[in-house]
Amino acid sequence: MPAPKPHKPPKGFAKNATVGSMAAYEKLYEQADRNPEAFWGKLAKQELHWFKPWKKTLDWKAPFAKWFVGGTTNMSYNCLDRHLTTARKNKAAIIWEGEPGDTETITYQELHRRVCRFANVLKKLGLRKGSRSIIYMPMIPELPVAMLACARLGITHSVVFGGFSAEALKTRIIDLDATVVITADGGWRRGKIVPLKATTDEAMAECPGVKHCIVARRTNNDIKMKKGRDHDWSALEAEVSDVCPAVELDSEHPLYVLYTSGTTGKPKGIVHTTGGYQLQANMSMKWVFDIKEEDTFWCAADIGWVTGHSYIVYGPLLVGTTTVMYEGAPAHPEPDRFWRIIDKYKVNILYTSPTAIRAFIRMGEQWPKKHDLSSLRLLGSVGEPINPAAWDWYHEFIGGGRCPIVDTWWQTETGSIMISPLPGATPLKPGSATFPLPGVAVDVVDMAGNSVPKGGEGYLVIRKPWPSMFRTLWGDKARFKKTYWSQIPGVYFVGDAARRDKDGYIWVLGRVDDVMNVSGHRLSTAELESALVKHKAVAEAAVIGKPHELTGQAVVAFVTLKQGQKTDDAMANALRDWVGVEIGKFARPEQIRFTDALPKTRSGKIMRRLLREIVTSDKVSGDITTLEDLSVINRLAGQQDEE
Ligand code: PRX
Secondary structure, three states: OOOOEEEEHHHHHHHHOOOOHHHHHHHHHHHHHOOOOHHHHHHHHHHHHOOOOOOOOEEEEEOOOEEEEEOEOOOOHHHHHOOOOOOOHOEEEEEEEEEOOOEEEEEHHHHHHHHHHHHHHHHHHOOOOEEEEEOOOOOOOOOHHHHHHHHHOEEEEOOOOOOOOOHHHHHHHHHOOOEEEEEEEEEEEOOOEOOOHHOOOOOOOOOOOOEEEEEEEEOOOOOOOOOOOEEEEHHHOOOOOOOOOOOEEEOEEEEEEEEOOOOOEEEEEEEOHHHHHHHHHHHHHHHHOOOOOOOOOEOOOOOOOOOHHHHHHHHHHHHOOOEEEEEEOOOOOOOOOHHHHHHHHHOEEEEEOOOHHHHHHHHHHHHOOOOOOOOOEEEEEEOOOOOHHHHHHHHHHHHHOOOOOOEEOOOOOOOOOOOOOOOOOOOOOOOOOEEEEEOOEEEEEEOOOOOOOOOOOOEEOOOOOOOOOOOOOOOOHHHHOOOOOOOOOOOOEEEEEEOOOOOOOOOEEEOHHHHHHHHEEEEEEEHHHHHHHHHHOOEEEEEEEEEOOEEEEEEEEEEOOOOOOOOOHHHHHHHHHHHHHEHHHOOOOOEEEEEOOEEOOOOOOOOOHHHHHHHOOOOOOOOOOOEEEEHHHHHHHHOOOOO
16 A cells, blocks of 8 residues: 655645745755754854853763853743843733633743742742752642742752652652752642642651752642741742842753653653753744744643653743643543633644543544634644554544644653654654754664664664753763763664654654653653562562553563462552552553563573563564573463453
8 A cells, every 4th residue: 555645734834834845944954964063053142042152152072062161041031031021021921720720821021020039939048059959849830930940040950740759759859969849738630639748748758958848839738837847838938029130050050850760770860951951942942833923832741741841831931932831630520621721722732642642532522522623723742652543633633634743752861852843844744753853963773873774773863962962860970871872882872763764754663772651751661670679578570561552551560479478459459559659650550460480581681572572462472592481481471461
């Protein structure tokens, strides 16, 4: 069967787009490729405010990059202050909707005031440039206010997703050596209160380094406040002014650390700095989302993940758009919540994940059909490969057949979108993230680093430094070098496999390491395994990802219990809950399979490949000559799938 024709950008769309043709895209790409420093330098000057200009655009001592060396700037200033002398001053910066239906519209001026006031609170508590904060909050306006206030003073923040457990929160507080935790009493999720302060209390009990905890009021549930350490957000605000100049920060000042799963049990603290990150967050808003002054932009992610950092908070505010922020669950109280929000605020651009789209497909198109979605002009997808069936549904039922879809590939590490269609230029092939953005030297290579020919598969890499790249892992340069820069010499090893088709389109195929992608969130097998073996009944555990219709992958854990322990449903449930406590509810395995032994090589390595084959086909076809005990495989393959 011949491949379907790519979807060309609608004519009207191309006419008004930032990049309106493939020729224009190719020209930009070529310019950037020929002289990246001149390309980025010109844009940085044109697009951002600098207190002091830089002396050198790029200092590259592989794998360590510095961009705009010697230049000083401030993210909070670029997101807020510079808009205040323009027509944007009374424009909505954030339109917020709480899960119970309460709403708030905050203009740029008002947001500026709130950020300045909260920055003064932080100052009064003794926090300064170089201090570190942990932000563990629901999706309420105080969350971006806290981030921007930290950015204003040069306090490096680390937002911890509200679904993480006390244990996961504690690990992050300790690793970052944070002295302040900013949280809330609770948040709303599916009509219930998520008790964030109680979880924070549990974490802080083992973090003597935390001197202050600031608590915003959201759900008004009963909470404990420890005298001297815990403070009420509004009480502190009442004592300070709303005037607070932005601190002049070095371009390489660390803006934030965001923890993400890797191939070992310990999460990695991805470090992003200021100047370069600002620039690419800003440019991707213009190139990929084709942002226009009158747009209302909705990235329906959670700010606890990188998508929310770059495309709910920093990117949208940098370009002065209106960003929509929704607190709660997508199907609450009814499956049309998303479509109701789009209709209500006349959203023009929606950015969400394939997992969410597949869940909406399951709920049925009667829900979007109840609402007027004609304001939408562009759709985006992120976090995992989008399967063509989900693409088609998104295109037809949400985009009314008229909206281009930008399938954006990137990572926590890359800081901003790296591979994506430009909606006014790129002919779309459903399931392909298409081509790299200007200035992004993506390649698909073999293990020796040679480009694979068109039509071939290989490892996705990035050959040259880019401004929004992560600079290191917090406190662990050695791991930074080893994980990302030594697999294939001289290039950034992404950890994904990809195919480049005969037309040069890139198709990202999934991870090549022991990292799973569940609902667009990264989970590491090692992190889950080390959580499981911490349970007193568990002797050994091996975790794999199994293809899943809704969430992309689902977690399956093979567990060997200590002698005398019962392998029943109660134990399986106890272990699932245990993972919830150790990492967070979202990480709980879908299936626990008990086994009296795990397949291992003679050197003792667990053969996860065999386990993967067992869960997908119940048979093992690959090479098992290095397997230590063949009977293990027969026993495992003979087990009933509990689904
Ligand atoms: O495997 C790729 C997948 O998500 C990984 C990055 O995960 P994380 O750092 O949590 O960031 C997610 C949001 C940016 C990648 O290594 N991934 C992300 N976007 C896509 C994707 N896979 C295929 N297509 C995408 N558009």
